[in-house]
Amino acid sequence: MVAISLNSLKSGKDYPGNWTQFLQWFPDDNACLQFLEHLRWPSGFVCPRCLKLSKPYHLTRGRMMCPICRYQGTVTAGTLFEKSRTPLTNWFAAAWYITNEKHGVSALGLQRLLGLGSYQTAWTMLHRYRRAMVNPSRGKLSGFVEVDETYVGGSDKAKTRAPCAQSKKSIVAIAVEIKKPKGFGRIRLKRIEAATQVQLHSFIQETIEPGSVVQTDGSSAYHRIHEFGYERNKLVQLGSKEPAHETLVGVHRVASLLKRWILGTHQGSVGHEHLDSYLDEYAFRFNRRASNSRGLLFYRLLEQAVVTPPVSYENIKKR
Structure with a gap:
């Protein structure tokens, strides 16, 4: 197995290139947490409370503590993955399939692929990821x-x-x-x-x-x-x-x-009420149709996921 070293990762450059490498990079939830920590704080941990740059203490159950203000939290707090009971390995596998399948995957297909307990879980995961497919700072069309x-x-x-x-x-x-x-x-x-x-x-x-x-x-x-x-x-x-x-x-x-x-x-x-989410996904795919690296698309989707606010199944359903 390949152990991930946060100090050696380079933003936008280091990511798995194929499924075999994916399995080596993310064998368990701890490896996924390390990768999300790198994506969320590429220049070092910044405390959400005091906003100071520091080296956090890593506690049990994936918690982190700021050495300055003693704030405790998790890497996933305030992100797309907040309060999810689905293992991060499944979330990462879903992101990999979403970005590697040319035409995408349906909720039923994802449920079967990952062996998820319910269709609702797969449907919610896909809709959460669709919210991360729109970069708020993206440029406008021109010419x-x-x-x-x-x-x-x-x-x-x-x-x-x-x-x-x-x-x-x-x-x-x-x-x-x-x-x-x-x-x-x-x-x-x-x-x-x-x-x-x-x-x-x-x-x-x-x-x-x-x-x-x-x-x-x-x-x-x-x-x-x-x-x-x-x-x-x-x-x-x-x-x-x-x-x-x-x-x-x-x-x-x-x-x-x-x-x-x-x-x-x-x-x-x-x-009709969820069409906007599907339009976001289609635009995401179309605009990256010429990409030669599916691994980079996986990286970009997770990069957006850690800055996308959490949303519940109930709120998605009401949209």
């Missing part, structure tokens, strides 16, 4: 960006820009960076209640850097975005000889792949 909406879920055939209350469909706003001469950059996805000017303008301002060129269809919902510092490239579809999937190729490609992913990996069973 040439396509924006459009699509419908996700349901079996009704509503085609209006604002489905009625009985509609089972959800509207998802999509923004895609377009690279020249070809190719796609990053994406952003968000569920909106209706494709109105207010909501689409808000989505554009949240996700796109001012000064960018925003390419849209001819909808009046995108009027006046120039007032917020964007240049609009409007493509009127009505009467055009070119179909929408050829003029707005980026958003249509992403919409198609998103729906295929939901139907394939999750059998289409994504509730």
